[in-house]
Amino acid sequence: MAMKPQDKNKNLQYCRIDEVEQLFVHGRTNWQNDRKELPLFWNNSGVEVCTDGTELWIRVEADYSVYEPWYAVEVNGALVSRSMLQPGENDICLFRGMSAGSVKRVFFYRELQPMGQDDNCYMIVKGLYCDGQFTDVPPYGHKIEFIGDSISSGEGTYGANDDMDWIPMYMSSSHNYINMISKKMNADVRIISQGGWGVYCSWDAVRKNNIPRIYDEICGIAHGKFNESLGTANAYDSSNWQADAVVINLGTNDGTGIAAYNGSGGEIGAMADEPLSISECEKSITAFLKKLRSYYPKAHLLWVYGMLGYNISANISKAIADYMTETGDDNVSYLTLPNTLKGEFGSRMHPGLKSHEKAAEMISDFLLSKLG
Amino acid sequence: MAMKPQDKNKNLQYCRIDEVEQLFVHGRTNWQNDRKELPLFWNNSGVEVCTDGTELWIRVEADYSVYEPWYAVEVNGALVSRSMLQPGENDICLFRGMSAGSVKRVFFYRELQPMGQDDNCYMIVKGLYCDGQFTDVPPYGHKIEFIGDSISSGEGTYGANDDMDWIPMYMSSSHNYINMISKKMNADVRIISQGGWGVYCSWDAVRKNNIPRIYDEICGIAHGKFNESLGTANAYDSSNWQADAVVINLGTNDGTGIAAYNGSGGEIGAMADEPLSISECEKSITAFLKKLRSYYPKAHLLWVYGMLGYNISANISKAIADYMTETGDDNVSYLTLPNTLKGEFGSRMHPGLKSHEKAAEMISDFLLSKLG
């Protein structure tokens, strides 16, 4: 398509994304210092701006081999658009025809988690077209990091109840509990999440598929030459984004994976790359808490679990108790979330909107009380 | 963008839309006999197909000067995407990466009502790219036509509560009560709707802005040379789509317009092009019922009213009673719908999701009982 944003509105001015001073960047990324373009690795990562213009576009470059990235757009906090990205450069209109003068707040973000199975999957924000001035994004009251699996990647939050395909279309951050918590708490949230993975092993009993292993890199899940050129493998530096709280929603896949390894999972168990045990899983939990503490000395560490059952809840409890005893650190909590009930499922037998809402209510209530 | 759908999937085959035998066309349009491309005039008009392929794209041509058309996509009955169209030809991926063999049902439709104020606003479906076979769309149980105003155009069903701009982004058929009724009743629905208009006059007291005046044409609201070349001004022929029921959701703007004319509306009343009176409005209601009966001899005619207040409810009642007395036709009903309560509004002080859900429940319950 040869059409350009300016074809319909001559007043639109293009700004490279690094030139937008008032830009608010969401998500863990490798930007700030060394790039002019902003790669979005994790779901819910994106850019937010305020402007008094009548029209706003964004330029985004994307590609994929298997799993296409999706994006969503919120205007003044309300979801208005959601779509697949196409390979190449996409000029996407975020709004148009709005009243000049009044300030609109716009958040453009990645819906899709990083896809470890598709080295060619990426999206990069390049610039904005606007016919107004940018103004500062109002400040957020909290910084919260969420670490999770398919639930935090929003698997099942879109799609018909019976649909079972594992595709980007059915993953989101627009409909997941983390986005809801962000609204309820006025919180700047970041997500580190990968479907199928655990704190110790994955649902299919693969030991190495655990979040702690890749946590120290900017985005240790996005591989391939191009992704690495974007800085995915760089060390994560938490110094300029100190979370007030870290919410870890892991354990569901560990339970499944260990059970599979122990024989109840049939052929899946055979995929195991190493011996697995629940006691090692407990140690992984304790170790992960220590690691998180090293990144965020003052953050409240909140482990949550239960949206898909409570298999290893006792082990999580115990591991947290061990962590507290070993370290003397009592700035850590554990919440069991309401399990997804009949009628509350979305697609892929995953939690649907109602279940995400319940989780969001319980977590935001807890954190608001804890963080004051 | 030079990218082509086939760049990533060599198996995709392009079919002109008129070549897809199993195509199910939604909405009142000027197709079938005389065109190879399918214009979509009204909101919720669109195309539906079933296929066992892994990937499906659609080619849509669009343009606008002021008000850009939006589209939405449902896969197996669930909303997955919603976006603005860009001027020119758009190749839009409806799904990809799904399991071969299983049948997916996909509905691509126009979100935006026809825009009388923008002669250059249009969208035309040209073809589909698929790597599978098309199969028949399962039959619908009912055919229902909805005639309405901003409520039926879904104004306010997207957007933040305080947002007041009158823009396509905040109108929809994806979130409106008609789409909900379609799901609840397995009904093939059509919408003839225009924001601000009434059965007799518009909200700003303009007599000629009434739906009956333009009802006899395919889409008497979409003007301009190009739209007319698409057949908008052609006479509507109901012979091959006989509705089981016609739901008329009009009256809200008539009440406002007549009140404005009578002096309570300040400057708005001054815009009136003709003297207005509530008794003439009643006659318009009666006359419109007669007109609808001429198109649909056997349809149940259901007038609904009240989602934004009950100002002229007594007049609607009376006009319907007059119609029944005059014609002896008792296949007509009247329902007052729940008014939108505090907390149930969407944007633009229009009914939000909760209000649309209540209306959908009440209307679908009524029609299921009436139509059997």
Place this chain on the structure above:
Amino acid sequence: MAMKPQDKNKNLQYCRIDEVEQLFVHGRTNWQNDRKELPLFWNNSGVEVCTDGTELWIRVEADYSVYEPWYAVEVNGALVSRSMLQPGENDICLFRGMSAGSVKRVFFYRELQPMGQDDNCYMIVKGLYCDGQFTDVPPYGHKIEFIGDSISSGEGTYGANDDMDWIPMYMSSSHNYINMISKKMNADVRIISQGGWGVYCSWDAVRKNNIPRIYDEICGIAHGKFNESLGTANAYDSSNWQADAVVINLGTNDGTGIAAYNGSGGEIGAMADEPLSISECEKSITAFLKKLRSYYPKAHLLWVYGMLGYNISANISKAIADYMTETGDDNVSYLTLPNTLKGEFGSRMHPGLKSHEKAAEMISDFLLSKLG
């Protein structure tokens, strides 16, 4: 039981009900001028007081042959107790052990409609025992009369879903839409209601079982020597209670009765005492509106219908339109209420709580807007 209220609290003082100056009497009754004891004829009729005492009892005399009266108690607007009355004098504790000094507002009321089939069914309030002072009941903002059938008698608002016995236990005003409206609007409400009856005939096609016939008496349904000695047959005098609105929820039984008479009702039709026709029913509606207007010259007359289907809705509409044309009175409205959906039924295939809540929302919203 020989126990007396004072046995446990020597400070309780007995006051004859006619001696409680601050007493607020609910419901249409034959009191005020000629009696020292207060009979409660209609459901939701009762007595309300405010007191700073720690304990409050009520003395109520009751009897019955077949259908026992029930009562309910609200403290500060919250339902706390509901029970059957026993034959003879009942000393019932309304609260005890509450903090002295703070004012409690207590409403004791009849749950059961008058029972035309049991001449010995009655309840009479005789006095109060209190250890504090009575203070004025805060003023209500509106006076509203409700006229209805089993729905307004709360049939089905208690009891298990499958229970079908027609017994007082399953009727109420504590759980019906009228009580909810009273709370939402701060309205003093009165109910004139009889299960099975209509505006023209009863569900079993008996012409004489219609509310207008008995409307002119205080309680034209409660028969027998004793009830008549309480003044049930006295003429109703509306001069000292002018309603702001009258809500008529009738029509459901008329539709059933006429259908039965016309042959669709099997043996029930045979019970008819006179020929029935829908056109005569329409005339009854018009005539009843005239009658109500004579009692309440300024009240808004609101007909509501639909909680158990919409059979004769068009006839009600027409009759109201006829009334308006004949009289020139336009202070009258019609609302169709949401039908009771699957899952919203209580016992006896009657509307349950959810259905009553929907009706209450719609009616109170309408009246608040109408009455200002």
Place this chain on the structure above:
Amino acid sequence: MAMKPQDKNKNLQYCRIDEVEQLFVHGRTNWQNDRKELPLFWNNSGVEVCTDGTELWIRVEADYSVYEPWYAVEVNGALVSRSMLQPGENDICLFRGMSAGSVKRVFFYRELQPMGQDDNCYMIVKGLYCDGQFTDVPPYGHKIEFIGDSISSGEGTYGANDDMDWIPMYMSSSHNYINMISKKMNADVRIISQGGWGVYCSWDAVRKNNIPRIYDEICGIAHGKFNESLGTANAYDSSNWQADAVVINLGTNDGTGIAAYNGSGGEIGAMADEPLSISECEKSITAFLKKLRSYYPKAHLLWVYGMLGYNISANISKAIADYMTETGDDNVSYLTLPNTLKGEFGSRMHPGLKSHEKAAEMISDFLLSKLG
């Protein structure tokens, strides 16, 4: 009142409660072997029968000095009546006028927890009057014991939002989460509960006010000569009622009491009878689990916590982990329940219906999955 049940129905036959073979007794009591009358000590304790009669009464003796006992009645699983008991013998009609032949299932139960502050508070079931045959109560699928504090005593489940009096009227088992769970699981439930108490100390820092101390007696909270003559102080024998699960909802008062002792509670802390510490509280939790295990070798022990905040959640987790490590017993779980949110409170700043429903959903889902 000299009236007798038989005055209105000559067919009623009185049976002493110990003569009703088909009687189902709810709650922990001192019956079965050594008494002809059945004392009801704990809330939700009561009697359940099935009968084909048309009428059923119960004879209950009660008394109190300060806190009067309340009862509730369910017919076919639906709450129909709730009232205060009067001192002396009460003949209470449970239903009348129902169809002969069909079986009604009736549950009469105590609403009020045992009142440690009122030695004269008691209620005793003496007999039933019925005009039909008794038949077996359908079997329950599970036996579950609940151990709790004010939440399990239903404080705040009745009464207006602002009401703060600590009175029996505002406590219940009819509206609390345990009753809901009983329905959702078809479970025979028992409650051992005392408002203000904890597993280790009470809300006002009194060490001896803890449930484990009184757990070994039938009802170690009901004191006084008469209560003791009913067997309250007898040793509890669990041999003929082996719970499938024990749910312990304790910790809220411990948290408050320890905080008060530690100085944040002002004068309350001064009431402490012994030094308090959170580590001793943890030991009490571990010890209580051991005690419960000794009574119920096979029951699943489920600790739940959080309906009024999460203060000592980490300590409960740790104590459970310690129990598991020490004993090797892994048939124990911990669930944090949703905190009561704004708008979900009942009276006395305690959880209201919505909060109880959420707890009931989460616990019943968990137990159904655990117990199969």
